[in-house]
Amino acid sequence: MSAKTITARVLTAEAFAPFGDVIERSGSPDKIINQGMCGRHHDLARLDFGSGRAGISLFDAKARSLPHTVDMVERHPDGSQAFMPVDGVPMLVVVAEDDAGQPVNLKAFVSQPGQSINLHRGTWHGVLAPLGKPGRFVVVDRIGDGDNLEEFWFPEAYIVDAAES
Amino acid sequence: MSAKTITARVLTAEAFAPFGDVIERSGSPDKIINQGMCGRHHDLARLDFGSGRAGISLFDAKARSLPHTVDMVERHPDGSQAFMPVDGVPMLVVVAEDDAGQPVNLKAFVSQPGQSINLHRGTWHGVLAPLGKPGRFVVVDRIGDGDNLEEFWFPEAYIVDAAES
Numbered sequence: 001m002s003a004k005t006i007t008a009r010v011l012t013a014e015a016f017a018p019f020g021d022v023i024e025r026s027g028s029p030d031k032i033i034n035q036g037m038c039g040r041h042h043d044l045a046r047l048d049f050g051s052g053r054a055g056i057s058l059f060d061a062k063a064r065s066l067p068h069t070v071d072m073v074e075r076h077p078d079g080s081q082a083f084m085p086v087d088g089v090p091m092l093v094v095v096a097e098d099d100a101g102q103p104v105n106l107k108a109f110v111s112q113p114g115q116s117i118n119l120h121r122g123t124w125h126g127v128l129a130p131l132g133k134p135g136r137f138v139v140v141d142r143i144g145d146g147d148n149l150e151e152f153w154f155p156e157a158y159i160v161d162a163a164e165s
Numbered sequence: 166m167s168a169k170t171i172t173a174r175v176l177t178a179e180a181f182a183p184f185g186d187v188i189e190r191s192g193s194p195d196k197i198i199n200q201g202m203c204g205r206h207h208d209l210a211r212l213d214f215g216s217g218r219a220g221i222s223l224f225d226a227k228a229r230s231l232p233h234t235v236d237m238v239e240r241h242p243d244g245s246q247a248f249m250p251v252d253g254v255p256m257l258v259v260v261a262e263d264d265a266g267q268p269v270n271l272k273a274f275v276s277q278p279g280q281s282i283n284l285h286r287g288t289w290h291g292v293l294a295p296l297g298k299p300g301r302f303v304v305v306d307r308i309g310d311g312d313n314l315e316e317f318w319f320p321e322a323y324i325v326d327a328a329e330s
Binding site for chain 2 (some may be wrong): 053084
């Protein structure tokens with residue numbers, strides 16, 4: 001099987017904006033609380049749970065590595081989904097634009113320490129992929145009725161490669 | 166000033182149940198996803214945002230240590246609040262029962278690696294207190310109008326001590 005190659009880039013809020021939020025500290029806290037002992041970086045993700053409600057779950061994901069094969073992407077039509085690593089393990093984040101129900105123009109990003117992501121409702125994305133080590137994640141997503149999952153299997157897989165360094 | 170002493174105990178879901186949820190892995194995942202590569206521990210917290218909505222914020226809190234002085238507790242009448250450490254730093258969690266608007270019967274817990282907490286709506290609690298080192302936390306709480314904060318200052322402070330080991 002021949003394959004199309006995608007180069008993984010460093011995750012930035014700007015590049016990720018069409019797909020979701022990068023949840024990270026940028027600059028000073030929005031508010032100082034607890035008599036000066038705690039800084040709050042406030043409300044960093046566009047959450048949307050449609051007819052459902054927010055829930056907190058824990059995901060334990062096995063390690064992946066580069067090059068990484070993407071034969072499928074999925075999306076959740078009914079809600080956003082946030083992934084917050086608790087072990088400092090980088091994530092490979094694969095996302096795609098939608099063209100009339102088909103994922104197109106795939107992009108790949110590697111998260112940096114301190115970065116989490118929130119995928120906006122309906123964003124095509126690859127599987128949760130901690131790089132190099134298994135990863136534990138706090139996940140905030142929609143709890144509710146309905147399947148809330150669409151998968152798209154590519155006739156020809158993509159391969160995600162590291163950027164030349 | 167004389168002080169009342171509280172002994173900090175190991176955090177367990179059972180002991181914490183009157184105040185909130187311990188968000189932790191207990192037993193096997195509820196669901197295996199991503200072709201066997203990821204386990205999901207599903208919907209571990211009773212979230213409640215009243216008339217507001219869920220938000221994700223990041224808190225950076227300075228280190229505390231034992232013995233720890235509690236001169237104030239607070240509560241959020243309009244929503245639950247979840248604290249998820251991302252550095253593996255233990256938290257000192259001080260909570261109290263409510264007796265007609267007064268916090269009574271204070272309890273203190275120390276979280277273990279892998280544990281996060283969700284304070285139920287309206288639970289009296291102490292300030293965010295990572296022990297021994299500064300702590301970074303993902304926080305899921307209510308975003309919305311209104312003050313959503315009540316403080317209670319004790320006429321006589323409490324001192325939280327470590328359990329004898």
